[in-house]
Amino acid sequence: MLEKINQTAEYLRQRVGGEMPRIAIILGTGLGPLVDSIENKVFIPYSEIPNFPVSTVEGHSGNLIFGILGGKPVIAMQGRFHYYEGYDMKTVTFPVRVFKALGVEILFVSNASGGMNKEFAVGEVMTITDHINLFPEHPLRGRNYNELGTRFPAMTYAYDRELMAMADAIAEEKGIRLMHGVYVGVTGPTFETPAEYEYYRIIGGDCVGMSTVPEVIVANHAGMRVYGISVITDLGGKDVTQVPTHEEVQQAAVIAQPKCLTIMEELVARVKL
Numbered sequence: 001m002l003e004k005i006n007q008t009a010e011y012l013r014q015r016v017g018g019e020m021p022r023i024a025i026i027l028g029t030g031l032g033p034l035v036d037s038i039e040n041k042v043f044i045p046y047s048e049i050p051n052f053p054v055s056t057v058e059g060h061s062g063n064l065i066f067g068i069l070g071g072k073p074v075i076a077m078q079g080r081f082h083y084y085e086g087y088d089m090k091t092v093t094f095p096v097r098v099f100k101a102l103g104v105e106i107l108f109v110s111n112a113s114g115g116m117n118k119e120f121a122v123g124e125v126m127t128i129t130d131h132i133n134l135f136p137e138h139p140l141r142g143r144n145y146n147e148l149g150t151r152f153p154a155m156t157y158a159y160d161r162e163l164m165a166m167a168d169a170i171a172e173e174k175g176i177r178l179m180h181g182v183y184v185g186v187t188g189p190t191f192e193t194p195a196e197y198e199y200y201r202i203i204g205g206d207c208v209g210m211s212t213v214p215e216v217i218v219a220n221h222a223g224m225r226v227y228g229i230s231v232i233t234d235l236g237g238k239d240v241t242q243v244p245t246h247e248e249v250q251q252a253a254v255i256a257q258p259k260c261l262t263i264m265e266e267l268v269a270r271v272k273l
Helices: 002-016 032-037 094-102 161-174 194-202 213-221 246-270
Strands: 023-027 039-045 063-069 072-078 106-115 125-133 178-185 207-209 225-235
Touching: 002 039, 002 094, 023 032, 023 094, 023 246, 032 063, 032 072, 032 246, 063 246, 072 094, 072 246, 094 213, 106 125, 106 213, 106 246, 125 161, 125 213, 125 246, 161 178, 161 225, 161 246, 178 213, 178 225, 207 225, 213 225, 225 246
Parallel strands: 023 072, 023 106, 106 225, 125 178, 178 207
Antiparallel strands: 039 063, 063 072, 106 207, 125 225
16 A cells, blocks of 8 residues: 555656645535636646546546645645445545645545535535544555554544634635535435435534545544535435435536635635645
8 A cells, every 4th residue: 555655646746746735625526627726737637647546427527636726736636536436445545645645734625415404505615514424434444554644543623623714714705605514424326315314414414425534534644634615515304305416416516616616715825834
């Protein structure tokens, strides 16, 4: 595993050249076009990167992008990898390991999610304050490499409080209604039943999705600071009769893009490294 991480990191250093970014961004379903705001882009298809898997999901383009956002160098994943695609958790989270090897200190993650919180509306955005991990496989299961992190990492502050406060300030300045809530991570690829939505709400969730949690766990294991944001692309529960589709989820994510872009770009510009 260590050899693969170092091999991939070295390939990217040689391919891109220069100083490596200290900020990485993972863009979820329908949010890939946010890379249009990145300047001086270098596109590297996942298929060309040693040891990288390839995204198989519509709405996930499958490119690693180096460039400038908010005046700072960044790496952006235009499309992520999911457990439901058949990858194991070490493969799903492999890019985060590579980011750490390149010197990344801060990870921004975004996703599309279904809302259970009765205060939410489709197209709104939510800062992830915490998560509930319902994946059947843990990304840290198996041998622990001390070079990557401690055997038993704490997850008390999995999402960075300072970055949350900065996002709140940005949202207030820009007139964006930014919700706070708990993200429930599940395997998918089915959308949830009404009873499952109710169950996730009862155990403390505000929204549910099929990604993010594994990446955040590994980022914390690696000592990164994390900020997560969810786009509420559909609503679920016992009183909701709407049947969600992947196309509608993508459309809702696209509508919310300007809000996500504003918050992420301003966070990148303001954060101190």
